[in-house]
Amino acid sequence: MATDDGQPAGRHDAFAPAKINLTLHVTGQRADGYHLLDSLVVFADLGDHLSLAAAASPALHVSGPMAQVVPTGPENLVLRAAARMGVTLDIRLDKHLPAAAGIGGGSSDAAAVLRGIAALRPDIGLPPDQGLSLGADVPVCLRARAARMEGIGERVSPVDDLPPLHAVLVNPGIAVSTATIFRSLARKDNPPMPEILPGWGDATALAGWLAVQRNDMQAAAIAAEPLVGQVIAAIAATDGCLLARMSGSGATCFGLYADTQAAGRAAASLARPGWWVRAARLS
Incomplete structure (x- = not known):
């Protein structure tokens, strides 16, 4: 109206x-x-x-x-x-x-x-x-x-066939400039994902497939802000983490988990002063 x-x-x-x-x-x-x-x-x-x-x-x-x-x-x-x-x-x-x-x-x-x-x-x-x-x-x-x-x-x-996904999102309280990261890329003609995406039976299968895909901006973001690499390592070290990676141009990183309980425990273990840490469901 x-x-x-x-x-x-x-x-x-x-x-x-x-x-x-x-x-x-x-x-x-x-x-x-x-x-x-x-x-x-x-x-x-x-x-x-x-x-x-x-x-x-x-x-x-x-x-x-x-x-x-x-x-x-x-x-x-x-x-x-x-x-x-x-x-x-x-x-x-x-x-x-x-x-x-x-x-x-x-x-x-x-x-x-x-x-x-x-x-x-x-x-x-x-x-x-x-x-x-x-x-x-x-x-x-x-x-x-x-x-x-x-x-x-x-x-x-x-993409309508994703399995249930549980995650932890972590931002260490720093801002990363997308323009700066793009300018810092070693190459800009990287291969795309497969033309036809596979099916994934569960979060473990999806995480395994994602592990051979990439975030082409991650290395440049870590070079600009090494704390991003420390966040990814901290997430990867949590119990039950299936994959740890940066989102977008950073600095937020994520970990994937098989269920909400594992994601919740990981979020609690990742609490640090100045860090924004949240457990979430993705769809």
């Missing part, structure tokens, strides 16, 4: 889950500088919470444990998403995900705003580019379910 001036009526609550790159293959770079990727992406059952309502002028109110790292000016992706759709919103963002962390916090927030606008204004719907102009991760975050992301982020294919 919309008001007489075309603005959405009512208030809409939205959830913006953390995005996890189980794989991240950098397969090329276009002449315009954009990098080509091939990534298996999943989403956690934890994230940020947003509430949207029509307003006379754009407004963003940020609260939550990670509020201090969020810019509140027009450069913020949630305000840009609303502006992109020609809608003026009062947005309340309850921020729980660390910023510049490789788990798509800003992109997932922007995707949640786009979904919210589509719910409030079905006549507008979603943008034709699925939010790509806002960022490479926004189209996959619009789906917010397991998917394969290719190209510069514009090709998103559902």
